[in-house]
Amino acid sequence: MNGLTRRSLLAKSGLVVVFASSGAAGAQEPEESANLPGDLDKYPFLDSWIRIDPKGRITVFTGKAELGQGLRTALMQIAADELEVSPASIELIMADTGRTPDEGITAGSHSMQNSGMAILNAAANVRVLLTDAAAWRFASSVDQIELQDGMAYGPGGLRLGYGDLAAGFSLHVMAKPDVPRRSKGRRLIGENVPRVDIPAKVNGGSAYVQDIRAANMLHARVVRGPSDGTQLKPADIDAVAKMPGVEKVVQDGRFMAVLAAKEWHAVKALRRLQAAGWERRDTPLPSIDLCDVIRKSPARDIPIFGYPGPPAPADARIVKARYSRPCLMHGSIGPSCAVALWENGNLIVWTHSQGVSPLRKSLAEFVRLPLERVHCIHVEGSGCYGHNGADDVAADAALAARAVPGRPVRMQWMREQEHGWEPLGSAMVVELQGALGRDGRIAGWRHDVWSNAHNGRPINAGGLLAGAELEPPFAPQKPQPIPMPEGGGDRNANPIYALPNASGTHHFVERAPLRVSALRSLGAHMNVFAIESFMDEMAHAANADPVDFRLIHLQDSRAREVVEAAANRFGWKRRVKGRPGRGYGFGFARYKNLGAYCALAMEIMIEPDSGTIEVRRVVAAVDSGEAVSPDGIRNQIEGAIVQSLSWTQMEAVTFDASHRTSFDWSAYPIVRFPSVPVSIEVNVIDRPGEPFLGTGEAGQGPAAAALANAITDAIGHRLRDMPLTSERIRAALRS
Amino acid sequence: MISLTVNGAAQSVDADPDTPLLYVLRDELGLNGAKFGCGLGQCGACTVLVDDRPAFSCLLPIAALAGRKVRTIESLGTPDRPGALAAAFEAEQAAQCGYCIAGMIMRAQALLERNNRPTEAELRVSLAPNLCRCGTHMRILRAVRRAAAAMGGGVQESSR
Amino acid sequence: MAGLVLGLIAISVAAVVLAWKPALPPVPPVAAASFDRATVLHGETLARLGNCGTCHTAAGGRPFAGGKAVQTPFGAIFSTNITPDPATGLGRWSLEAFMRAMREGVSRDGSFLYPAFPYDHFRRTTDRDLAALYAFLMTRPPVSTQAAENRLAWPYGYRPLLAGWSFLYVRKEAVDETDRGRYLAEGLAHCGACHTPRDRWGAEVVDRAYDGAWVDGWYAPPLNARSPAIHPWTEEMLFAYLRTGLSPMHAAAAGPMAEVVRELSGVPEADVRALATYFAGLMADAPAATGGKTTTDKQSEADRMHPEGATLFAGACASCHEAGAPMMMQQGRPPLGWGTSLHVDAAHDTLHVIVQGFAPPVGRAGPAMPAFGNDFTDRQLAEIAAYLRARYTDLPPWPNLEQAVSDVRKEGGQ
Numbered sequence A: 001m002n003g004l005t006r007r008s009l010l011a012k013s014g015l016v017v018v019f020a021s022s023g024a025a026g027a028q029e030p031e032e033s034a035n036l037p038g039d040l041d042k043y044p045f046l047d048s049w050i051r052i053d054p055k056g057r058i059t060v061f062t063g064k065a066e067l068g069q070g071l072r073t074a075l076m077q078i079a080a081d082e083l084e085v086s087p088a089s090i091e092l093i094m095a096d097t098g099r100t101p102d103e104g105i106t107a108g109s110h111s112m113q114n115s116g117m118a119i120l121n122a123a124a125n126v127r128v129l130l131t132d133a134a135a136w137r138f139a140s141s142v143d144q145i146e147l148q149d150g151m152a153y154g155p156g157g158l159r160l161g162y163g164d165l166a167a168g169f170s171l172h173v174m175a176k177p178d179v180p181r182r183s184k185g186r187r188l189i190g191e192n193v194p195r196v197d198i199p200a201k202v203n204g205g206s207a208y209v210q211d212i213r214a215a216n217m218l219h220a221r222v223v224r225g226p227s228d229g230t231q232l233k234p235a236d237i238d239a240v241a242k243m244p245g246v247e248k249v250v251q252d253g254r255f256m257a258v259l260a261a262k263e264w265h266a267v268k269a270l271r272r273l274q275a276a277g278w279e280r281r282d283t284p285l286p287s288i289d290l291c292d293v294i295r296k297s298p299a300r301d302i303p304i305f306g307y308p309g310p311p312a313p314a315d316a317r318i319v320k321a322r323y324s325r326p327c328l329m330h331g332s333i334g335p336s337c338a339v340a341l342w343e344n345g346n347l348i349v350w351t352h353s354q355g356v357s358p359l360r361k362s363l364a365e366f367v368r369l370p371l372e373r374v375h376c377i378h379v380e381g382s383g384c385y386g387h388n389g390a391d392d393v394a395a396d397a398a399l400a401a402r403a404v405p406g407r408p409v410r411m412q413w414m415r416e417q418e419h420g421w422e423p424l425g426s427a428m429v430v431e432l433q434g435a436l437g438r439d440g441r442i443a444g445w446r447h448d449v450w451s452n453a454h455n456g457r458p459i460n461a462g463g464l465l466a467g468a469e470l471e472p473p474f475a476p477q478k479p480q481p482i483p484m485p486e487g488g489g490d491r492n493a494n495p496i497y498a499l500p501n502a503s504g505t506h507h508f509v510e511r512a513p514l515r516v517s518a519l520r521s522l523g524a525h526m527n528v529f530a531i532e533s534f535m536d537e538m539a540h541a542a543n544a545d546p547v548d549f550r551l552i553h554l555q556d557s558r559a560r561e562v563v564e565a566a567a568n569r570f571g572w573k574r575r576v577k578g579r580p581g582r583g584y585g586f587g588f589a590r591y592k593n594l595g596a597y598c599a600l601a602m603e604i605m606i607e608p609d610s611g612t613i614e615v616r617r618v619v620a621a622v623d624s625g626e627a628v629s630p631d632g633i634r635n636q637i638e639g640a641i642v643q644s645l646s647w648t649q650m651e652a653v654t655f656d657a658s659h660r661t662s663f664d665w666s667a668y669p670i671v672r673f674p675s676v677p678v679s680i681e682v683n684v685i686d687r688p689g690e691p692f693l694g695t696g697e698a699g700q701g702p703a704a705a706a707l708a709n710a711i712t713d714a715i716g717h718r719l720r721d722m723p724l725t726s727e728r729i730r731a732a733l734r735s
Numbered sequence B: 001m002i003s004l005t006v007n008g009a010a011q012s013v014d015a016d017p018d019t020p021l022l023y024v025l026r027d028e029l030g031l032n033g034a035k036f037g038c039g040l041g042q043c044g045a046c047t048v049l050v051d052d053r054p055a056f057s058c059l060l061p062i063a064a065l066a067g068r069k070v071r072t073i074e075s076l077g078t079p080d081r082p083g084a085l086a087a088a089f090e091a092e093q094a095a096q097c098g099y100c101i102a103g104m105i106m107r108a109q110a111l112l113e114r115n116n117r118p119t120e121a122e123l124r125v126s127l128a129p130n131l132c133r134c135g136t137h138m139r140i141l142r143a144v145r146r147a148a149a150a151m152g153g154g155v156q157e158s159s160r
Numbered sequence C: 001m002a003g004l005v006l007g008l009i010a011i012s013v014a015a016v017v018l019a020w021k022p023a024l025p026p027v028p029p030v031a032a033a034s035f036d037r038a039t040v041l042h043g044e045t046l047a048r049l050g051n052c053g054t055c056h057t058a059a060g061g062r063p064f065a066g067g068k069a070v071q072t073p074f075g076a077i078f079s080t081n082i083t084p085d086p087a088t089g090l091g092r093w094s095l096e097a098f099m100r101a102m103r104e105g106v107s108r109d110g111s112f113l114y115p116a117f118p119y120d121h122f123r124r125t126t127d128r129d130l131a132a133l134y135a136f137l138m139t140r141p142p143v144s145t146q147a148a149e150n151r152l153a154w155p156y157g158y159r160p161l162l163a164g165w166s167f168l169y170v171r172k173e174a175v176d177e178t179d180r181g182r183y184l185a186e187g188l189a190h191c192g193a194c195h196t197p198r199d200r201w202g203a204e205v206v207d208r209a210y211d212g213a214w215v216d217g218w219y220a221p222p223l224n225a226r227s228p229a230i231h232p233w234t235e236e237m238l239f240a241y242l243r244t245g246l247s248p249m250h251a252a253a254a255g256p257m258a259e260v261v262r263e264l265s266g267v268p269e270a271d272v273r274a275l276a277t278y279f280a281g282l283m284a285d286a287p288a289a290t291g292g293k294t295t296t297d298k299q300s301e302a303d304r305m306h307p308e309g310a311t312l313f314a315g316a317c318a319s320c321h322e323a324g325a326p327m328m329m330q331q332g333r334p335p336l337g338w339g340t341s342l343h344v345d346a347a348h349d350t351l352h353v354i355v356q357g358f359a360p361p362v363g364r365a366g367p368a369m370p371a372f373g374n375d376f377t378d379r380q381l382a383e384i385a386a387y388l389r390a391r392y393t394d395l396p397p398w399p400n401l402e403q404a405v406s407d408v409r410k411e412g413g414q
């Protein structure tokens, strides 16, 4: 199959993906550079980011991926704004190992910081080059040049298109630092440009890797035991191979997949193989609470922070509390899927992995191909919220495709496979101790957090599920902590408050009973939950209003503004206290102390007999730096709040000695419409000229804490162990 | 060969009679709207209308469909000419990953065709079978309210 | 007909003699704070055991505010508001009035209550427990709402008749609190109200206790030696079932029983265990317990007999219920053939579950099944039921399946 047929294969599915050959458009190599903004620093050549063809068509490249967070539109907005064109005239190429810069993983709310800043500054550089070229062509000075909608205008009606101009110079030049942004104010940045990916999504268009449909394609299902640590008992494979429609049963070590031209035949064959039963080969899972296991396991102690200060005075009041969180699931609505094609010794994988480049490297080792023979192209999947099954299913697809060279293979995980095998967000324990001086100020602070790793993304074949199934197996990746200031289990353990005599330790527990990796916001959900719950406990001890208490410990002026904005918009001061069943809570954090600031206030009602929570009103304020798309930021924060309320209120992965028992939505319930808040209001504080800050993970911690604080306000008891279920509320009301 | 009526057109498909409608829509008829989410009737990603009522197409064998009308989101409009709900979802930017949205729209369509003046509580209860993991719920509700108004009705505040 | 007339006369005579009960004086509303906390909490447990909230809460309504219709053969009866609202609830009821209602079925104003309110069971509750229940109800948030008028066929709307009913039917034996399971089952938990057949006057037939009966269009199966269960109902199984809604050797609770289980999930383990012990004893001689039952899966035979049912099953049901399906493989859920509903004489329970499905309470984990009522025609539903019966039991086919489907459609409001 040549490039052309490949193109038509995908064009048929509506996904236009061009398989690049080599040369200028090929994969890009990073360079050394001099302190440029965002990932421009790694890839300083302008043509890594922006190209203009002789017809004036503009192509922008990013190594980051659209995950439903609106990144595609935001990046187009940035480039179009700076290049003085309409977003529609830009083609944006995302995360494709054959074409785009390697920007690592789309995670940690880094896309706007890294790729957005790179594209903004690359575009500013290109604008200068276009202006200079026009001035030279028109023999005029640069101030006489006006760029608009793809044309440069000069004195006396002279004009030339970008294509003509760009033909006269090379974009394969290093970006210059400190190129000023266009001076005439913003045109598109700060506007609510409608997301370009939404029309297909709301009209049944082709939008996802799941929607790829190619001629001659086979449907595949991987065959596994119910969860990590288990395997199927031997089944009658010959009988399954003879089932109607089954084209092939692929076996490689313990790896097994069924391939059929019709999807339903593959599903039926899978069921037949699964009926053989399964067993656990690994050591049994612990029978006691996972949080206790992690708390008591041998750990590597990593200091997180230490702020000097005099020891707390002897008469200071000591407050202590322990908080915990169970394992949580990503729980994508669409189980992971990938399409792979093995042809002439090359492997192409269409994947919704968040990291096409690390995946490519892992896959190359996994199928033992040289790196240049492996090509990974990002295509959207269902929302992933971190490291879910996307990478693993890509590896499964690759193995299946290798068995049928020349035929595209669509590998789709089943619901129970996603639930059973996806890496989880780690269970965590936080212990806090604070000293409260007689002046009502915090005089000492101690934070200890115990957690498994939050980073199991594949960097080699051992990081892929099927890596352990091959014979011989690849050695599993060794779990590693993520160093601060990003942090993993200790992300956001460092309080933003100005505290004297404060220290914290991350107790990194390497051995994880259940498979774990990155889940949206990593440790921040838990650390902010704990810190912000504890701030309320301290405020209570100090007999102070929770918001006032935060403010007296907060020096960062942007932080103060966000807290005040949320409180004022909510009407925090005017809230009527003491009505039965009603509670108010507040939560605040700056994500990683580097990203967006988010504060929110919440009003809830608790029904005392059942313990049911009704979240009546949430008001948030967020400062995400310069707001490229305020509505995009609101969308992300609203989503973060609802998702975090679900995590915090009702979610916990369950297991018994042999396997995970949370295998579907009945065993692992998440929020449904009747339980979402009555209203959520998000106020965006725009900071023109400030760097973009990612928003996707800013709301989870504050929402969790605000809920806990509101529950305490409503029932007079504090719940410190997630999930904050109605049963626990009921029990607390009866204790 | 099995005959089916999908979006007003008679189709005859080469599939086993026990095949769930979802796979036939996606793989045989090339329609993307209905999505595979669980195959267990728990998430609503696969929601379509059968005789004007919402159904989980993942659990609906085509053998059950003789003489019945199947409608998918593709029948409601296109990106160029979106239907009332799709237009409202665009206006409210009611999607993050969007994987759940086609199912949401079909369930809302069934509700509004029956009753374009539901209460807020009825609206929430009627969408309850459909899951969204991105937390787009508030926008989805806004979009349905907007569409209800555009369709000559509206969502009534419920007394809480 | 002659029996009916005679019966009516007997009841009327008794009614004339007994119909008069004095109104008990209203008392000033009692302050919630005057009840001690331990008593209130004990009362809450009792309210759950008695499943009070299920009948006295309308769909979407406030807890205990009444208004839910209870269907009886005589017409619809609407439950009353039992919150302490002074005007429309129990706010002005003394403990004495409350105890009289619970034991004699007489309202505070002297009028008789319909035996849909199972005071024939409640009367066996101790003074102490009734006082605790009173304390619990009087400390609920008051809700002001007037109960709807009952809709009863003539002559049942005539309340004095109830006095005669009460005289003739309410059992008077003493309370024995030492057998906790029996005390709860026969008293507050009123298990017989659903599981014991009633005569034409709506009274439980004493010598057929727990023989199985119809309630709300569902068949509540026998809980004695006639239990048709395929596996023995041991104390452990019953405990798991009553506590979690799922017995690993039987099936999930659905319909009215699901509500009972929901309430029991919030009462002390010892009480649930006591109930389990009691009923395990009653079912000790059932065929399953004495080795008289075996499971079966006659798939190929059933496929041949009911090809359409087989196809529908393969496309709709097998994704969860066939051996390699996730629910079976990962969760070890009981195979369909282990559920009692396939082994009773009426298909209604099986059909109810298919048509309506069931779900755990919002936000909680637990067995769930989607509703298939809209997906299938009546004939298709009948085909599926016939297939299940043929495949998983050795019993004769269900007669009149079409009728059963139409009953279930009606009752399910479909």
Ligand code: FES
Pocket: B035, B036, B037, B038, B039, B040, B041, B042, B043, B044, B045, B046, B047, B056, B057, B058, B059
């Ligand atoms: S895919 Fe059909 S309900 Fe989930």
Ligand code: FES
Pocket: A068, A333, A382, A383, B095, B096, B097, B098, B099, B100, B101, B131, B132, B133, B134, B135, B136
């Ligand atoms: S928008 Fe992603 S699941 Fe709903």
